[in-house]
Amino acid sequence: MSLIHTLARMEAVESGRAQPLATVRHRHLAARPLVFVPLTTAGEAGAPLGALVGADRDRPRLLVVPQPRDRDLRFAFLADLAEELLPYVDSFADDTEPAERTETDPETGKRVKVETELCADAPQLIVPSRAGIEFVRLLGRSMRFRRTAEQDPDAPYPAPPRVPLLGRWLTHFAERARVPGSALVAAMTELLSRHWATGQSSLEDQHLGALLAWIDPPGEGSGDGSGTVSGDGSGEGESEGEGESEGESKAEGLGAAAALRAETARDAAGQLLCPPAGPATDPAFDNKLLAPAMERYDRARTAVAAAEDGPAADRHLAELAAAEREIAALVESRTRPTWDAVWRGLDLLAALPEGERAAERWTRDRWSYTGHRDRVLAGEPPQPRVDDAVTAANKLATRETAQARLEAQEALDDPLVMAGRRLSGEAFGGEVTEIVMAYTDSARPSPRPLVTLRTDDAPHLAERAKVHRSLAGKPQSAQFVGYDEEGGVVLRILDKMGRGKEPEEGSVPVKGDRIVWTLFEHAPRGGPSLPEPDDTPWTHGGPPGEGAEAPDPVTPEDVL
Known part of the structure; x- marks a missing residue:
């Protein structure tokens, strides 16, 4: 943390408002970002419970998994997610512009410029917090290796047709999120905390509601519960300092009080007024609302499966539909506040002028999107589970260079x-x-x-x-x-x-x-290029050479 950052945090504590850490916006914001607010089942990080997704803030699409332990219901959720995400991703693929790319000539080994095309824009995925990016990575890993019935008729549990493709794109988004300065996928908490300093810890900044309470409090001592700091609710200042006005006393606690309310305030039923940004849920919500609703859903499904045709079956079907609507309403009640908070954060960021060099970093994101589009169209296999030594080293070097470049450009x-x-x-x-x-x-x-x-x-x-x-x-x-x-x-x-x-x-x-x-370079350069995987020694993950020694034969002493 820099001295400027430390001073800004101290001023935020004193003033009760978040202090700016930047005068410009250091990340590109797309004209039409897609917001994804996921929710997962407690205890199962990769089991989705539901999500709000869409590029229109007024018309999000609600996706729900009534019973996350049911594989068919999870596949239906992933198919619906692919139906919403893939058209958005593909909508940027056809609008291209001519560009030049530097490549290594395989015959001469020299760097030459090659005429190619570059997508004029790229998709941008916005999630509430860093945990949302991790969930995107888990979803991608669980989907990209799935086999569809068309690919493998003998697959025991075939995935819906476009699910593996969605997994490949989500994996690409998650990998790109590890590149410093990339805006292809971004967490709202990280975007806001980069541009404003609050009077709380970095860990507390991961709560989107608390972070927004510091940056843009809902009220400044107006009696709405977020701006007053007096113990008895009367609004009278309790400062011991002489000459301090009532307004100054309220200002000092404005952000802290609003953040505390966002983190802990509950309604009469014991539920949080500001649900966490997910994807994890609140235990009180799980125990008091979600678990009973799922039990009713399971009982209704069992009754429908056992019922014969007639009025009883119709009654059980109505009970099943009512249970599904109840779970959907619960999921929406947990995700809609976060959905609104993400768009509120986008409004705050859009009010800042974009930094001059943010466009250059977005161009790198466009190259990344274009390259993955080409790999998908060429029919290349999905990303491997584990990178080979050369690929891993190249990724690490790329991220280190991107970090140095980002710090210099900012x-x-x-x-x-x-x-x-x-x-x-x-x-x-x-x-x-x-x-x-x-x-x-x-x-x-x-x-x-x-x-x-x-x-x-x-x-x-x-x-x-x-x-x-x-x-x-x-x-x-x-x-x-x-x-x-x-x-x-x-x-x-x-x-x-x-x-x-x-x-x-x-x-x-x-x-x-x-x-x-x-004293730092404005355009940091990476280190020397690494050899191709086929030219890498076997000690560093490459293929064994012709003169590699055979392993020692197994002897009776080797077996315990």
């Missing part, structure tokens, strides 16, 4: 984030006080001007350290030379000045300019 887009990097000594800013033109000692001298910067920051500058600044959207590098007599930082500019003897106009700062230099 700082360049947002002065508030850059302030945190300056406080930590990773960047410094100030006013240019002197420019001295210098040149290299080569046969063709190149400009290497010396720039003196007066700064109040305390950067961690080592000898001959490289620093960077953004020049027309591109990084310009300089080398730390030392300090002048007055403590100014002296830098030697190294590049982005053109090819002539004199620097191009605007490439060298002038006296009086205020500049921010960073």
Whole structure:
């Protein structure tokens, strides 16, 4: 946690309102995101109980599994989910634009540009919390290897036709969620906590209702139960400090009181007024409402199966339908508040201007979506259960590079984030006080001007350290030379000045300019490429070589 983040949390506690951690939105928001609010059965992480899903905030589709232990009902739920999700995912597949991609020529080994197509946009899946992303991963793992009756007529429990395809897409979404900065699938709690700091812990921020209570409290001491902090409900301040007004006392507890109410307030029946964002349910809901409703459903199903045609069978069918409606109403009562909270969070995020470099990260998401679309159309098999050594190492390297790139881009887009990097000594800013033109000692001298910067920051500058600044959207590098007599930082500019003897106009700062230099690279590069799986030694997961030794024969001493 940066110092800026810590200070913002302290101010949130003092003011009773969440404090901004950013001045821009660092994640792309699609014009038509699809919101998925899942609910699972207690004790069975992969057993769905129901969900609200859709791209229209006013018309979500409710999916319910009346008895999660029934495999047929779970398959029906997954088929309905595929019916809702796959058309949305496929709606972005046909709208493409020409693009160039850099690939390695298999014959020469050189990097060449290849003309290809890129989807103009990509789907975006929004879930309430990080646990929702984990549920998406579990669903994908349980579905992508299923065999349909068309694929395998002898399969004992064939899946509905499009369920395996949905599993492959959900697995891709979950894998993409592990890439820092990706917005293909996002958790609302993480999006909000990235842009606002509350006066509670990071663990408490995973409760969507409590998080929104800090960011946008429902009332500020208006008597609705969320803004007052007085013990007797009278609204009178109880602060011992002299001269503190009643409004200030209320403000200090506004966010904390609203968050506490969102987490713990219950109705007369003992049910939470603000259900958790899921996918887990509240034990009081499970024990008092859900379990009895499922028992009535099971009894009705048993009665229908045993009944013969006639008035009794019609009565049992009516009881079964009523039990199904009761469970559906219970599921909707737990998911609809979370559905509304997710859209409320989207409204808060949409009010922030998008960061300049967020579009670049979304382009990477579009490449990811386009690549998986092509793999599906080519008939490639589903993602493996366990990655081989080379694939796993490549994924890890990609995520590390994406993390460094994200941290650099957020700082360049947002002065508030850059302030945190300056406080930590990773960047410094100030006013240019002197420019001295210098040149290299080569046969063709190149400009290497010396720039003196007066700064109040305390950067961690080592000898001959490289620093960077953004020049027309591109990084310009300089080398730390030392300090002048007055403590100014002296830098030697190294590049982005053109090819002539004199620097191009605007490439060298002038006296009086205020500049921010960073010690971190603006476009971090990954490490060296790894060998292909066939060229990987067997010690690292590759195929055994021709000269590999055979294993020792089994002897009687090896058997206990």
